[in-house]
Amino acid sequence: QDAKLPHVVILATGGTIAGTGATSTTTVGYTAAKVGVESLIKAVPELSNVANVTGEQVFQIASESMTNEHWLALAKRVNTLLAQADVDGIVITHGTDTLEETAYFLDLVVKSNKPVVLVGSMRPSTAISADGPINLYNAVALAGSKEAVGKGVLVALNDQINAAREVTKTNTVSTDTFKTTELGFLGYMLDGKPRFYRASLRKHTAETEFDVSGLNALPAVDVAYSYANVGTAAVDAFVAQGDVGIVHAGTGDGSLPARTKPALVAARKKGVIIVRSSRVGQGIVARNGEANDDELDFVVSDTLSPQKARILLMLALTRTHDTKEIQRMFYTY
Numbered sequence: 001q002d003a004k005l006p007h008v009v010i011l012a013t014g015g016t017i018a019g020t021g022a023t024s025t026t027t028v029g030y031t032a033a034k035v036g037v038e039s040l041i042k043a044v045p046e047l048s049n050v051a052n053v054t055g056e057q058v059f060q061i062a063s064e065s066m067t068n069e070h071w072l073a074l075a076k077r078v079n080t081l082l083a084q085a086d087v088d089g090i091v092i093t094h095g096t097d098t099l100e101e102t103a104y105f106l107d108l109v110v111k112s113n114k115p116v117v118l119v120g121s122m123r124p125s126t127a128i129s130a131d132g133p134i135n136l137y138n139a140v141a142l143a144g145s146k147e148a149v150g151k152g153v154l155v156a157l158n159d160q161i162n163a164a165r166e167v168t169k170t171n172t173v174s175t176d177t178f179k180t181t182e183l184g185f186l187g188y189m190l191d192g193k194p195r196f197y198r199a200s201l202r203k204h205t206a207e208t209e210f211d212v213s214g215l216n217a218l219p220a221v222d223v224a225y226s227y228a229n230v231g232t233a234a235v236d237a238f239v240a241q242g243d244v245g246i247v248h249a250g251t252g253d254g255s256l257p258a259r260t261k262p263a264l265v266a267a268r269k270k271g272v273i274i275v276r277s278s279r280v281g282q283g284i285v286a287r288n289g290e291a292n293d294d295e296l297d298f299v300v301s302d303t304l305s306p307q308k309a310r311i312l313l314m315l316a317l318t319r320t321h322d323t324k325e326i327q328r329m330f331y332t333y
C-alpha cells in the first residue's frame with residue numbers, strides 16, 4: 001500500500017478477461033468467466049505502480065447472460081463504494097458482448113463524479129498475447145486518474161478511452177473491437193496515463209435524474225428488430241407478455257414497415273411506450289421524420305442504438321409515462 005496512490009476497487013463480473021482456453025492458441029471456443037478477481041490482480045503486478053487495488057467478485061458470468069437484476073445489484077454496489085471517502089475509482093471487468101450496455105446503464109445511474117471504467121478482453125487469460133492484462137492495467141490507471149473525474153462512465157480497451165453512451169462492439173473476435181464510430185473516442189492510454197482530447201456533452205453520472213437505490217426490478221422493455229418481410233409476431237408477443245415499452249430497431253432512419261406499424265400503433269393505444277430507433281448503427285432518428293411521432297405519440301431514440309435506447313426507456317419509465325418527458329430524456333442523456 002502506497003499512501004500517495006489512489007485506491008481503485010476492481011469489481012469482477014466474468015467474461016473473457018476471466019476466461020481460460022484449452023491451449024495457448026485457443027482464442028475462440030474457450031470458457032469465459034473462470035478466473036477469480038484475486039488471480040486477475042495477481043497476474044498484473046504492475047497494478048501496484050498506479051493504484052492500491054482491492055478486488056470483489058460481484059458475479060462470474062458471460063455477459064450475454066447479464067440481466068436487469070445484475071445491473072441493479074452492480075449499480076448499488078458502485079454507488080455504495082463511491083460514497084466512501086477512501087475509494088477513488090472503480091474498474092469493472094466484464095464480458096465484451098454487453099459491456100457497452102452495462103456501461104451506459106451505469107452512466108445513467110451512478111451518482112458520483114469519481115471514475116468508473118469498464119474493461120474486458122477479447123482473448124482469454126491463457127492465450128498468447130492475451131489483451132486482458134494490459135487492458136486491466138490501463139483501466140486501473142485510468143480509474144485512479146484525476147483526468148477521468150467527471151467524464152462519465154468510460155470504456156477502455158486496446159489503449160483507447162470511450163464514452164459509455166457512444167461506444168459499441170464492432171467486431172466479433174478482433175482485439176480492436178470497441179469503437180466510437182463517427183463521434184470519436186475520447187482519448188488514449190499511453191504508458192499508464194490518460195490523454196483526453198474530448199468529452200461527451202450528454203448528461204451522465206452525478207447529473208443524472210435516475211435513482212435505482214430503491215428499485216428491485218426495472219420496467220419490462222424489449223427490442224423488436226426490423227428487416228424485409230417482418231411481421232407483427234415480436235411486437236404482439238411483447239405486448240402479450242406485458243411489456244410497458246418497446247424499442248423498434250427500424251431499418252434506415254427508423255422507418256416503420258407497413259405490416260408492423262399498425263401493431264405498434266395498437267400497442268401505443270394500450271399504453272405501451274414506443275421508441276423508434278435504427279438498426280443502422282450511425283446517425284440520428286429524427287422526430288417526425290420517417291413517421292409522424294407527434295400524431296402517433298411515439299418517442300425517437302436520437303442517436304442511441306436500440307440496445308441503449310432500451311436502457312434509457314426502462315429508466316425513463318421508472319419516473320414517468322409522459323411521452324414528452326421521455327422524449328426530453330432522450331435528448332438529454
Ligand SMILES: NC(=O)CC[C@H](N)C(=O)O
Pocket residue numbers: 014015016017032061062063064094095096097098120121122123
Ligand atoms: N470477449 C468476451 O468477453 C466475450 C465472452 C462472452 N461472450 C462475454 O461477453 O462474456
